[in-house]
Amino acid sequence: PKSKPEFFEVKAEKTDKTLKLTILNKKVPHNVPTADNGKPKYYVDVTFFKDGKEVYSDSITVLPNDPFVNSKEKVLEFNSVADFDKVKVVLSRKLSWQEKPEKIASYDF
DSSP states (O other): OOOOGGGEEEEEEEETTEEEEEEEEOSOSSOBSOOSSSOOEEEEEEEEEETTEEEEEEEEEEOTTSOBOBTOEEEEEEEOSSOOSEEEEEEEEEOTTOSSOEEEEEEEO
C-alpha cells in the first residue's frame, strides 16, 4: 500500500544548532519499515537554512530493527554545523523491490 503524509505526525524543536524531530506513526497499523525478507528503509532527510540559504543537510536511515512503531513517537536528533532558522524535512521510503526511494511527505519548520 502507498504510504501517505497523514500516516505520520512530525514535530520539530530547535535548541542552538540541534534539531530534535519527533515522528509519530499515526495510521500504519504495524511497525515500518518491516519485512520478512529484503531490506526496506525509511529515510528522514533534513535540509537546514539560514536567511533563505542552505547551510547544511543530513539524513537518518530507519531500518526494520529500529522502526517507526505504531502509535509511538520516535525521536531523532540532527546536529547542524551552522546556525539555522528554518528546516525542510523529507520523509521517504524504499521498499525491498524498489530501485529508488519514494517521497511520502515534506514538512517545513
